[in-house]
Amino acid sequence: MLTNSFRELVKCRVREVFREPSAAFFVVAVPMLWMLILGFAFNKNGDYSYPIGILKEGSVFEQPIVIQNLIKASENDPHLKIFEGSTEELAHLFNRGTINLALAAKDGAIVFEFDPANREARESRLYVNDILQTGLGRSDFYKTIDQPRSRPGDRYIDFFIPGLLALSILTSSLFGTGMTIVAFRRNNLFKRFLATPISTYELFGSFIVGRFVILALEMTTILVFGWLVFDFHVAGSLLDYIIVSLVGTSAFTALAILMGSRLDNVGAYNGLVNLVTLPLMMLSGVFFSLTNFPDTLATVLRYFPLAALVDSLRQIALEGVSITALAPQLGVMVLVTVVCSVIGRAAFKWY
């Protein structure tokens, strides 16, 4: 397949990115931006807090002693953030998400008000309750020791970087390749190609292989930036990591070829990409683990192409799993590549 025409076609794909500054920007700058935003938003080591509201009635001294204790404790506890206010003021703070727990003394008891479905609110409740009870002299029956642990690999950013790479592969393949296809069709360039002896497979192959070069750029950016800024490491083999990325790129480029196989309108293609990427992103564990879904659903979702890619990258990077153990995920991606290419070729409109 390494014919002269194939080489020229691949060159064409690569030059396209480097000659379109905005395309290069999306490939390089956007992932870095994502990493910075999400890396710092979720990577506050030990920097967590429990924002709680206390119903204020009269002066401090009119509050029950437990609450006075709590307020006093908060002065030395960096994690405890207390907001005092009237019922209306607290309701307002709740609505804005400033507090996730409110407490008030009522008939000799403390009333905790919070949304039980909110995990952080439940944590706040446990934390505050502990302070209240120990402040009054409760002691634990059995000694426990908390040992802080922060090793690269356990942080949100470590979870996120493989997902980001997968996401970047998805969007840049769908936009990069698909837009080109749609524009070429609109410009009658495919029609012109059709009047030359090049084969369809050569043309499609050049789209995929051209993408590999862009992938190298994306991967380097994400890995080097992740390493420099967040000390990110791939626990498993880097070669495995690259191979999985190549397979993923093939799958999404083939998907782009299929999605762009009949359209000649950039706007319509854009809409189609959004239609496809949004659910893929939400349902593939890029941002949050699939374990948040019900078990049966999660099992199905794991075989979505993006999930398969995210999952394999994560297993290699975080757990050091070797590529041989990832056969099912790779199988899914290879299948997507083949099926999309074949249907895309059959459906392909040359003009």
Add this chain to the structure above:
Amino acid sequence: MGETHENLLNVDGLVKNYGKQRAVDHLSFSVNEGECYALLGPNGAGKTTTIEILEGLQHRDEGRVSIFGKDIKQNRTEILPHIGVQLQETVLYQKYTVKETLQLFASFFPEHVDLDSLIAKLDLDDVKDKRLQKLSGGQRQRVNVAVALINSPKLVFLDEPTTGLDPQSRRNLWDLIKQIKSENRSILLTTHYLDEAEILADRIGIMVKGRLIAEGSAKELVLKYCGAQALWFHFKEDCGSSAAQEDLFKLQTELPWLEKAKMKDGGFIATASVGVEAIQSLVRCTDKLGIKLTALELRDSTLEDVFLELTGRSYNDADQ
């Protein structure tokens, strides 16, 4: 089809429908080795559709098309390396320079001409390292033509190759086409310039509403439909006025060759087999009838007149 395919291209009974509309209607013609054949016709006549069917780009509803003695449908891979194609509307890859574009297309063919000399032939030397997006319309058109010639094709399809070219570039392209002919290669050309067809084409096919209504060399067409010369004359009033029409009617009763006189440029034009005799008889007759001629010219007939004769309309306002 014999062993020697003297007809490089043979089209027989070609039909193409777009839904209910028939774009090509039982079209038959052929192009010989070393021949330049021009398809002439108003907008929408079906020229592009025809050419694209021949190039194997569009599907046909009926008819036979053979190139080098083979059907394009079944023998694409054999035929494509030896034909050259310039589409009426293509936007080549805009981020590529002229040279890179030619390199790209050259790589598609088993053999290709020397790129630098092709660039020189199309006067693209000065812009060869410029990206297509920075070229003028005429320069881009020349790149399209260059791409069509990259594989040194035996048969070249040029769909309005000179549209948008300045007079100098047009003339250069004419020279190039003549050179291709001299190398015993063939060209199928469409154009809206009648002078171009007259100069370049060995044979011309006039197409109207998907049909070929006349065919022959420019000279043959002129002789057949107009006579070599035509007499143009003008009365006091313009040809549309009733006075002028009446005068013409009076003359026609005396001079039967005026039967087919047509309105043109404010006067009338009629074919004259022997120009001088026609002038003499017209002058005699107008004198006799007391009709005043304000202008009288003997014109060499052109394709324009053929077109007028065949369609009843002048070429430039014959859009369908």
